[in-house]
Amino acid sequence: MSQKKPPSLNYDLKATKKLFNEYLEKGRDKTEIKLPPDTVKIDDLDRNKTLARLYKLVDDVIEKIYNTGRPSIKLPSRATSNIKWDEENDLLLLGNQLQEKQFHTLTSVTDVTRLMRVLEIVDELLVKDIHATKREIFYSDVNLFVEQKNSDKSIEDVATMLYATRNSTHIVAAPKGTCVGRLRIRDKNDIIDLEGLGSGGWTISPMLDNIEIIESDAEFILVIEKDAALMRLAEARFWRKYPCILITAQGVGNVAVRMFLKRLSRELNLPIFSLVDSDPYGHYIHSVYLRGSKRLSYESPFLATPNIKLLGVLTKDLDAYKIPNEVRIPMNKQDKKRVKDMLNEDFVKKNKKWEEDLKLALKLEIKAEIQAFSAHGFEFLTEKYLPEKLTTGDWI
Amino acid sequence: MSQKKPPSLNYDLKATKKLFNEYLEKGRDKTEIKLPPDTVKIDDLDRNKTLARLYKLVDDVIEKIYNTGRPSIKLPSRATSNIKWDEENDLLLLGNQLQEKQFHTLTSVTDVTRLMRVLEIVDELLVKDIHATKREIFYSDVNLFVEQKNSDKSIEDVATMLYATRNSTHIVAAPKGTCVGRLRIRDKNDIIDLEGLGSGGWTISPMLDNIEIIESDAEFILVIEKDAALMRLAEARFWRKYPCILITAQGVGNVAVRMFLKRLSRELNLPIFSLVDSDPYGHYIHSVYLRGSKRLSYESPFLATPNIKLLGVLTKDLDAYKIPNEVRIPMNKQDKKRVKDMLNEDFVKKNKKWEEDLKLALKLEIKAEIQAFSAHGFEFLTEKYLPEKLTTGDWI
Numbered sequence: 001m002s003q004k005k006p007p008s009l010n011y012d013l014k015a016t017k018k019l020f021n022e023y024l025e026k027g028r029d030k031t032e033i034k035l036p037p038d039t040v041k042i043d044d045l046d047r048n049k050t051l052a053r054l055y056k057l058v059d060d061v062i063e064k065i066y067n068t069g070r071p072s073i074k075l076p077s078r079a080t081s082n083i084k085w086d087e088e089n090d091l092l093l094l095g096n097q098l099q100e101k102q103f104h105t106l107t108s109v110t111d112v113t114r115l116m117r118v119l120e121i122v123d124e125l126l127v128k129d130i131h132a133t134k135r136e137i138f139y140s141d142v143n144l145f146v147e148q149k150n151s152d153k154s155i156e157d158v159a160t161m162l163y164a165t166r167n168s169t170h171i172v173a174a175p176k177g178t179c180v181g182r183l184r185i186r187d188k189n190d191i192i193d194l195e196g197l198g199s200g201g202w203t204i205s206p207m208l209d210n211i212e213i214i215e216s217d218a219e220f221i222l223v224i225e226k227d228a229a230l231m232r233l234a235e236a237r238f239w240r241k242y243p244c245i246l247i248t249a250q251g252v253g254n255v256a257v258r259m260f261l262k263r264l265s266r267e268l269n270l271p272i273f274s275l276v277d278s279d280p281y282g283h284y285i286h287s288v289y290l291r292g293s294k295r296l297s298y299e300s301p302f303l304a305t306p307n308i309k310l311l312g313v314l315t316k317d318l319d320a321y322k323i324p325n326e327v328r329i330p331m332n333k334q335d336k337k338r339v340k341d342m343l344n345e346d347f348v349k350k351n352k353k354w355e356e357d358l359k360l361a362l363k364l365e366i367k368a369e370i371q372a373f374s375a376h377g378f379e380f381l382t383e384k385y386l387p388e389k390l391t392t393g394d395w396i
Numbered sequence: 397m398s399q400k401k402p403p404s405l406n407y408d409l410k411a412t413k414k415l416f417n418e419y420l421e422k423g424r425d426k427t428e429i430k431l432p433p434d435t436v437k438i439d440d441l442d443r444n445k446t447l448a449r450l451y452k453l454v455d456d457v458i459e460k461i462y463n464t465g466r467p468s469i470k471l472p473s474r475a476t477s478n479i480k481w482d483e484e485n486d487l488l489l490l491g492n493q494l495q496e497k498q499f500h501t502l503t504s505v506t507d508v509t510r511l512m513r514v515l516e517i518v519d520e521l522l523v524k525d526i527h528a529t530k531r532e533i534f535y536s537d538v539n540l541f542v543e544q545k546n547s548d549k550s551i552e553d554v555a556t557m558l559y560a561t562r563n564s565t566h567i568v569a570a571p572k573g574t575c576v577g578r579l580r581i582r583d584k585n586d587i588i589d590l591e592g593l594g595s596g597g598w599t600i601s602p603m604l605d606n607i608e609i610i611e612s613d614a615e616f617i618l619v620i621e622k623d624a625a626l627m628r629l630a631e632a633r634f635w636r637k638y639p640c641i642l643i644t645a646q647g648v649g650n651v652a653v654r655m656f657l658k659r660l661s662r663e664l665n666l667p668i669f670s671l672v673d674s675d676p677y678g679h680y681i682h683s684v685y686l687r688g689s690k691r692l693s694y695e696s697p698f699l700a701t702p703n704i705k706l707l708g709v710l711t712k713d714l715d716a717y718k719i720p721n722e723v724r725i726p727m728n729k730q731d732k733k734r735v736k737d738m739l740n741e742d743f744v745k746k747n748k749k750w751e752e753d754l755k756l757a758l759k760l761e762i763k764a765e766i767q768a769f770s771a772h773g774f775e776f777l778t779e780k781y782l783p784e785k786l787t788t789g790d791w792i
Contacts, residue, residue: 141771175624327538
């Protein structure tokens, strides 16, 4: 091991602590979010509670059959017009418009049959205490679902009907993400120390109802867009010198990764940063962690981490860290459109520093990958850029 | 936990042991492969040995400059005409045709400069004992490499020139794979028990020179095409009842996963099986583990696992396990072409059972995913299909 000493500026715990505290004052992750009155409240339930809601729902339907012969189910609408940005909590949420599914009309019969089949499958999963992916649900009755988009829709309908997160139904995402660093968790009988997994890390299990966060002496959490960048930090055992938890999801975080991050945020109450490519897609990835995606807005409170800060790579960093022109990539038409779309989002408009950086990107018409720092040597990212950004509080 | 008892047929250790032993007799993974005389021998070196070769190579060039003023480097050609299938070892290998890179011609000057730059970077990586991805190499000198395909080519040239695996140069793949089950490894200071990672598993580190395989009481290794299928097995803690090691790589195994599997195969000498979709792409994924890819044929002996068996999903399994018609997918034109291409491969022609199954697929014109077993319930895969296939020796 002949690793060079890090250059001049080092990680200053005191200065950072002050900045972190200010950050946390403003951005504390509230265990109980106060939802605006015109939005829907969703719960993350254990399997017994989900089962209870499911049985109540089915009982109601049966009662309606007896009483009127014309059963129906009401559930919150997931139409775009019913998706609201809650400025107070900085979240995308589902409004209180309802849709009604009639059982007795010719047009709705297939839809309702699929819905009932998914309810039946969810019952099986919960009773057996097992989990399944959306793909498996589709394959469990292809005849009925015909295409996966149909079973996917029914799965989301069922979760919304139960006013519960999708995870509560034991229908989970495929694993796609890694966590490593100063964190100890339990997965059923196994206690896992994420500091002792070498440079490999722990593949984040999507069966989060089995996961318990035990303890952590980390001072911050860093979410990284790319596996390769995580590898760079893991090789340097970054968390030893800078006590932290590292997470990557290979691009946009899927439900499992976002929910896991949210759990960490809530239970550990630490500053959280993201490190993404300096391009509109990277900014979008950050925004999904920050406010949730539109499609899954009904469970935003369990998926979004409103206190996450964009550490980089910012457009202004490219000049500040003298990133050579050769590794800056000209924006194409689609990139520019995406930046403009981002600039129109309420949550960007509210954040002056973010708006400024996106405008700068649009003016310079350039983007860059995290790997661009390699132009200054492979250790520049871990020994200069990250410590300096953390110490100076230069985040959005 | 109210898991059902597995159906009638159970995992019969004695019967399987006999089958496994026959398998191992035929398929023992030889530590030293006897290469045919007309192929190139490549070594997997530690960093000091790689450095020694690198310095020798540069010394030779300098000597040529002094003596003739017209330096050149000879290295094995990676042209298709120089890629050979070694029937004895069942591997794709590089023949002994050489190509010569002249330093003094106008056409070769850029190529040679890039080659020398990669040599310089490899020197840095080895001296500092750090690793980098191909993408980072490209970004470390975009001016010179212009496009990543150029740096990629130079990286492969350098490895071939040194008669060493790419891993020996500390240029590694991004992490992309998970391992879980009855295995204990060491990554530098960390001892990692892959049985104690819950349902999540260990993200396979591409820095394999730091990884040491300590011990295992597994009786077989199962390589799985898809994360979601691994999740199904991890949720059932499959390795507790059926002592095994599970690996997935999300599709085609990258260099890190294939090299890790090869190390396991060599050091543990266990039966190895693959579980892939019943389609030409699944069969292709199996073939890459089995014999290596054409592009990386020069390091096949360190990447290929010739004793891996195709456990399933076979086309004939679809009838044998009464997979309903609705979850069988009709083949498209490209699927059929791929099957025909596979049937033309020497290594398929040599394997009658494989040939038969591909011909059956072509006759029925169907394919199916691993998830198709969900049509029989979510636990069918772990409680019926896999135990039965392992016990009856019904593999290719």
